[in-house]
Amino acid sequence: GESVGLHLPTLSVQEGDNSIINCAYSNSASDYFIWYKQESGKGPQFIIDIRSNMDKRQGQRVTVLLNKTVKHLSLQIAATQPGDSAVYFCAEKGAGGTSYGKLTFGQGTILTVHP
Amino acid sequence: KAGVTQTPRYLIKTRGQQVTLSCSPISGHRSVSWYQQTPGQGLQFLFEYFSETQRNKGNFPGRFSGRQFSNSRSEMNVSTLELGDSALYLCASSWTTGNEQFFGPGTRLTVL
Numbered sequence A: 001g002e003s004v005g006l007h008l009p010t011l012s013v014q015e016g017d018n019s020i021i022n023c024a025y026s027n028s029a030s031d032y033f034i035w036y037k038q039e040s041g042k043g044p045q046f047i048i049d050i051r052s053n054m055d056k057r058q059g060q061r062v063t064v065l066l067n068k069t070v071k072h073l074s075l076q077i078a079a080t081q082p083g084d085s086a087v088y089f090c091a092e093k094g095a096g097g098t099s100y101g102k103l104t105f106g107q108g109t110i111l112t113v114h115p
Numbered sequence B: 001k002a003g004v005t006q007t008p009r010y011l012i013k014t015r016g017q018q019v020t021l022s023c024s025p026i027s028g029h030r031s032v033s034w035y036q037q038t039p040g041q042g043l044q045f046l047f048e049y050f051s052e053t054q055r056n057k058g059n060f061p062g063r064f065s066g067r068q069f070s071n072s073r074s075e076m077n078v079s080t081l082e083l084g085d086s087a088l089y090l091c092a093s094s095w096t097t098g099n100e101q102f103f104g105p106g107t108r109l110t111v112l
Helices: none
Strands: A010-014 A019-024 A032-038 A045-051 A056-058 A062-067 A072-077 A086-093 A103-105 A109-114 B005-007 B010-013 B019-024 B031-038 B042-050 B053-057 B064-068 B074-078 B087-094 B107-111
Touching: A010 A019, A019 A109, A032 A062, A032 A072, A045 A056, A045 A062, A045 A072, A072 A086, A103 B031, A103 B042, B005 B087, B010 B019, B019 B087, B019 B107, B031 B074, B042 B064, B042 B074, B074 B087
Parallel strands: A010 A109, B010 B107
Antiparallel strands: A019 A072, A032 A045, A032 A086, A056 A062, A062 A072, A086 A103, A086 A109, B005 B019, B019 B074, B031 B042, B031 B087, B042 B053, B064 B074, B087 B107
């Protein structure tokens, strides 16, 4: 049958605005979550991570929030810049057994920052 | 410190052929994972190698295989190529299984 491509969510913001990118994860046993940024023609680049025993972690201009009750992650980017334009992926890492260390990625969100 | 390198960066093959992709991890990293990225399926885990042993495998057919050498460099092989194998193949390395993974730029495979 015909394959259906992923329809990636998109977020369009003005330079200087704050951006919030959301992600729902699937495995309640996952113990580690990562946000990656992928620019065109490049591999994913690590942005920030968070362990399941935390609900918030801050980096430089970025904050990750974890809500385990509803299995939801968000990435907040402060003062978004044109260089932040990319596809953003959340990933969850298996906690044990045959899933240990294996990354499962979300579908991605396209962030476009307008000058 | 040099990042993860992948060769070749671009490859064009025809259906039925086979292909071998190479990945050199960051110096000192012993774990190498491979991922397939397509517009239809997104990023999907293929397999992970640590100390020359496959530790984890994703849900891909047996046509996809890999190996790791004693210097931690890894290769993946796809036999009997199909049109649907066209994708960006990404390699990621880490100190060991479960640690932060650093990705290479990928190999863009096109199957005609």
